[in-house]
Amino acid sequence: MKKMKLVVVGNGMAGMRTVEELLKIAPDLYDITVFGDEPYPNYNRIMLSPVLANEQTIDDIILNSREWYAENNIRLYTNARINKIDRKNRLVYAEDGTSAEYDRLLLATGSRPFMLPIPGADLEGVIGYRDIQDTNAMIDAAKVYKHAVVIGGGLLGLEAANGLKIQGMDVTVVHRSEWLLERQLDKTAARMLQQSLEAKGLNFLLEKDTEQLTGKDGRVTAVRFKDGQEIPADLVVMAVGIRPNFALAESAGIHCDRGIVVNDTMQTYDPRIYAVGECVAHRGISYGLVAPLFEMAKVCATHLANFGIGRYVGSVTSTKLKVTGIDLFSAGDFTGGEDTEEIVLHDAVGGVYKKLIIKDDKIIGSVLYGDTTDGSWYFQLLRDKKPIHEIRDHLMFGQDSLGNTGHQGQDKASAMTDEMEVCGCNGVCKGTIVKAIKEKGLFTIDDVKKQTKAGSSCGSCVGLVEQILASALGGGYAPPSTNKAVCGCTDLNHEEVREQVRQHKYLNIPDAMTGMQWRTPNGCATCRPALNYYLISTWPHEAVDDPQSRFINERVHANIQKDGTYSVVPRMYGGVTTPNQLRKIADVADKYAVPMVKVTGGQRIDLLGVKKEDLVNMWADLDMPSGYAYAKGIRTVKTCVGSEFCRFGTQDSTQMGIDIEKAFDHMWAPHKVKFAVSGCPRNCAESGIKDVGIIGVDSGWEIYVGGNGGIKTEVAQFLCKVKSHDEVLEYSGAFIQIYREEARYLDRTVHWINRVGLDYVKKRVIEDAEGRKAAYERLLFALQGAVNPWAERVQKRDEHKEFETITL
Amino acid sequence: MSDWTKVVALHDIPKLGSRLVRSAKGEIAIFRTEDDRVFALHNNCPHKGGPLSQGIVYGDKVACPLHNWRISLVDGQAEEPDEGHTACFAVKVEDGAVYLEI
Numbered sequence A: 001m002k003k004m005k006l007v008v009v010g011n012g013m014a015g016m017r018t019v020e021e022l023l024k025i026a027p028d029l030y031d032i033t034v035f036g037d038e039p040y041p042n043y044n045r046i047m048l049s050p051v052l053a054n055e056q057t058i059d060d061i062i063l064n065s066r067e068w069y070a071e072n073n074i075r076l077y078t079n080a081r082i083n084k085i086d087r088k089n090r091l092v093y094a095e096d097g098t099s100a101e102y103d104r105l106l107l108a109t110g111s112r113p114f115m116l117p118i119p120g121a122d123l124e125g126v127i128g129y130r131d132i133q134d135t136n137a138m139i140d141a142a143k144v145y146k147h148a149v150v151i152g153g154g155l156l157g158l159e160a161a162n163g164l165k166i167q168g169m170d171v172t173v174v175h176r177s178e179w180l181l182e183r184q185l186d187k188t189a190a191r192m193l194q195q196s197l198e199a200k201g202l203n204f205l206l207e208k209d210t211e212q213l214t215g216k217d218g219r220v221t222a223v224r225f226k227d228g229q230e231i232p233a234d235l236v237v238m239a240v241g242i243r244p245n246f247a248l249a250e251s252a253g254i255h256c257d258r259g260i261v262v263n264d265t266m267q268t269y270d271p272r273i274y275a276v277g278e279c280v281a282h283r284g285i286s287y288g289l290v291a292p293l294f295e296m297a298k299v300c301a302t303h304l305a306n307f308g309i310g311r312y313v314g315s316v317t318s319t320k321l322k323v324t325g326i327d328l329f330s331a332g333d334f335t336g337g338e339d340t341e342e343i344v345l346h347d348a349v350g351g352v353y354k355k356l357i358i359k360d361d362k363i364i365g366s367v368l369y370g371d372t373t374d375g376s377w378y379f380q381l382l383r384d385k386k387p388i389h390e391i392r393d394h395l396m397f398g399q400d401s402l403g404n405t406g407h408q409g410q411d412k413a414s415a416m417t418d419e420m421e422v423c424g425c426n427g428v429c430k431g432t433i434v435k436a437i438k439e440k441g442l443f444t445i446d447d448v449k450k451q452t453k454a455g456s457s458c459g460s461c462v463g464l465v466e467q468i469l470a471s472a473l474g475g476g477y478a479p480p481s482t483n484k485a486v487c488g489c490t491d492l493n494h495e496e497v498r499e500q501v502r503q504h505k506y507l508n509i510p511d512a513m514t515g516m517q518w519r520t521p522n523g524c525a526t527c528r529p530a531l532n533y534y535l536i537s538t539w540p541h542e543a544v545d546d547p548q549s550r551f552i553n554e555r556v557h558a559n560i561q562k563d564g565t566y567s568v569v570p571r572m573y574g575g576v577t578t579p580n581q582l583r584k585i586a587d588v589a590d591k592y593a594v595p596m597v598k599v600t601g602g603q604r605i606d607l608l609g610v611k612k613e614d615l616v617n618m619w620a621d622l623d624m625p626s627g628y629a630y631a632k633g634i635r636t637v638k639t640c641v642g643s644e645f646c647r648f649g650t651q652d653s654t655q656m657g658i659d660i661e662k663a664f665d666h667m668w669a670p671h672k673v674k675f676a677v678s679g680c681p682r683n684c685a686e687s688g689i690k691d692v693g694i695i696g697v698d699s700g701w702e703i704y705v706g707g708n709g710g711i712k713t714e715v716a717q718f719l720c721k722v723k724s725h726d727e728v729l730e731y732s733g734a735f736i737q738i739y740r741e742e743a744r745y746l747d748r749t750v751h752w753i754n755r756v757g758l759d760y761v762k763k764r765v766i767e768d769a770e771g772r773k774a775a776y777e778r779l780l781f782a783l784q785g786a787v788n789p790w791a792e793r794v795q796k797r798d799e800h801k802e803f804e805t806i807t808l
Numbered sequence B: 001m002s003d004w005t006k007v008v009a010l011h012d013i014p015k016l017g018s019r020l021v022r023s024a025k026g027e028i029a030i031f032r033t034e035d036d037r038v039f040a041l042h043n044n045c046p047h048k049g050g051p052l053s054q055g056i057v058y059g060d061k062v063a064c065p066l067h068n069w070r071i072s073l074v075d076g077q078a079e080e081p082d083e084g085h086t087a088c089f090a091v092k093v094e095d096g097a098v099y100l101e102i
């Protein structure tokens, strides 16, 4: 088949990101040609500031080397400006006469600095700040000249000023408004910023209108203001805004309105022509930051690939100033109005200022200065429009999601040295991450996970990695929305998959994947286990449970160890055992020479280091039920001694625990589920850190939910108090069933509750009595007839050949 | 010279699953894909030696059960950005039986 021809005009960040996304999903669809008028392959424009500040070199910031274009069979023309599009014959022409035919055309021409139309603007030494050439011109000027003036106190202007200062020049920033960064900061934060920058040696002239630039022998020598003041200048950098490059498109008759007008699929008025990046006007808005451009790129790629899915619906952006030593973050509407509330924390001496703007119980804007640790958290709350009343009290004190185990309790990336370990699981230091972000051009947490492994195991350091990304990328970093696709095999998110499984009554994985148009023939190790769980939890007794889509532990009903052996943990309901059971366990341990016998924290006994081929025989000899110590499902019900023996006990917690464990035995869930029952508020069974924690009191039982003792300790929250033993089963069962039906695969109860809110859970479990009973019934129905998987394997030995090793 | 040795019937390897063979050349994992292609790799993940035979099989890859490295069944190469390689063995299917060249 002959490939279609795709021509890209503009070899910049948005254009090449689109090509990369396209190659990922449809590598062979197009023959690709790229024209760029700069002499370089695609580079990371936002890193020009660190280059100017001597923190990086041009080589460091190349994103796609010439070899990359060659490897992907992309024809690249550099130094080639396209000046004509012939839409009728589908041809583009470069200034030097080169031409190329297209079936589809992608315009990604970016924008250029706006140059004030004042006398003297065309003098030598007057430049914008946009590309490598401008950056080199500034570095060269600094070697010969003394006085630099930056017109414009926005993000770009301040980064330029900081860089020029580091290059050794005397720098004055001229700004028209009353305070710096008036589009990002309120007055208080801006004053604090100005003071810090003044301490670095920069000068500021605010509320100044530039009238003209004067020069001598063709080169600029001074800047004159409307009030008559004049200051010396050998270099003038104009950073007063950018203008989308749409002249080319307009000359070809494509509809433009302050940018190339595109619809939600990034298509222009000519259906063969798409546009992405700063050159477009989408719903009347042109963006000047990379995060929205990358979202556009992703959407555009799916349409170029003929998938016809995905819409770009605009972005909320956040910004950060990339000046080393200054922490500033801003997002959304930070001025507020009559119907908004503000929470403000201002520590002038400590140099910290935080302001959150709240409207209708949601964060709509934030300004942070001095301590931006929680910037991406606030931004996420803002983008996800999360109700905040439940966390309002702690909002100002931050997410506190860091300070987790595994990185020495560190919770501020900026306070860490390069040698300090960020990811305790994979041994990755801060320096390694920073280097990878800069040299490999990483933009997302996923990129960092893939390239460095940091954050890819237990995930407790993701918050730190986020901070490192945010400070390296400025506004280029957009925290991942929590509403993302299950994996690369589909564009549907978890909720959509669940909904479709329910609606179309998919009962096996192949049907589900075909029906939902999975991109891969049989998914991957991420989506298959999730999908399998969704099928069996939605259609109990009907859906086919696919063992090959289960993680090894659940497939063989034992827990794989690091040397490929397994552990065997029999159930001991409520942690109660008998001399007989213990004797059996001892005999089995002897017979199979089990290397270690250990009492677990879940009140039972673990036989560790068992060979796979011994598993079935051991289970037969043990004749005890599986403890599901390997399962995303019910693990243990930890109990304390309780009123039968304990002198403090008010309730028979041991029996309650046994009854719960028996009632919910064999239950699969999105993640592991742990219960505990204590007989009085002394809480010896540690009910406060369990998915469901029950505490006996004189007048009944208190039920707590969403506790977790892991990477990040989460204290369970009070759900309700009930009177009887049966109510404990019904309430906790209904809670768990709703979690089973609605949480995303691999969500622990706490993650799910954090997303939907405890109020929602209370509504379902407490207020809606009918609903509660029905949910509890559904759980009992799902568990009906469940059998001990070990006994089943013993019985049907012949059907489970995979336990047998073939010996040659 | 090596020989073709009959190891197992094709239907005794689960689809998207594997069987473990213990041989003079060490442990070998034999995989069967959805479309009945069969591959054999050393049962040893290039990362920390995880038993690949126990991983989840999808397409023509297997995800290691220990830390989820993805290894190509075709050439034993770890998927980027991980780097490493596991030895492959030649296999063929004839009359419903799987033969291994060792």
Ligand SMILES: Cc1cc2nc3c(=O)[nH]c(=O)nc-3n(C[C@H](O)[C@H](O)[C@H](O)COP(=O)(O)OP(=O)(O)OC[C@H]3O[C@@H](n4cnc5c(N)ncnc54)[C@H](O)[C@@H]3O)c2cc1C
Residues within 6 Å of the ligand: A009, A010, A011, A012, A013, A014, A015, A035, A036, A037, A038, A045, A046, A047, A048, A049, A080, A081, A082, A083, A108, A109, A110, A111, A129, A130, A131, A156, A159, A245, A248, A276, A277, A278, A279, A287, A288, A289, A290, A291, A293, A322, A473, A474, A475, A476, A477
């Ligand atoms: C110094 C600096 C710092 C920045 N810092 C940040 C930051 O911290 N965070 C952030 O989010 N954003 C930042 N930005 C903005 C960010 O770099 C841009 O949003 C992004 O690069 C825009 O991508 P684009 O592909 O639309 O345009 P570009 O990257 O500009 O690419 C367009 C390319 O097309 C070429 N071109 C134009 N017309 C033609 C033609 N007719 N023929 C051939 N080629 C053509 C241009 O020369 C250019 O190479 C910064 C920008 C600068 C300059």
Ligand code: HEM
Residues within 6 Å of the ligand: A559, A560, A567, A569, A600, A601, A602, A603, A604, A606, A627, A628, A629, A635, A636, A689, A708, A709, A710, A711
């Ligand atoms: C978040 C990551 C965690 C991982 C990856 C993890 C992993 C494991 C594994 C692999 C086992 C089984 C060991 C075996 O018998 O082979 C286990 C058992 C156990 N874990 Fe964890 N664990 C985690 C968190 C926790 C937390 C938060 C707690 C308690 C607060 C906990 C308490 C236990 C207990 C009590 C057991 C014994 C299980 C039993 O008796 O069934 N674990 N864990």
Ligand code: SF4
Residues within 6 Å of the ligand: A640, A641, A642, A643, A646, A647, A648, A649, A650, A653, A678, A679, A680, A681, A682, A683, A684, A685
């Ligand atoms: S929680 Fe109360 S009843 Fe249970 S063992 Fe501790 S003190 Fe006794």
Ligand code: FES
Residues within 6 Å of the ligand: B045, B046, B047, B048, B049, B050, B064, B065, B066, B067, B068, B069
């Ligand atoms: S041993 Fe295979 S991924 Fe670690």
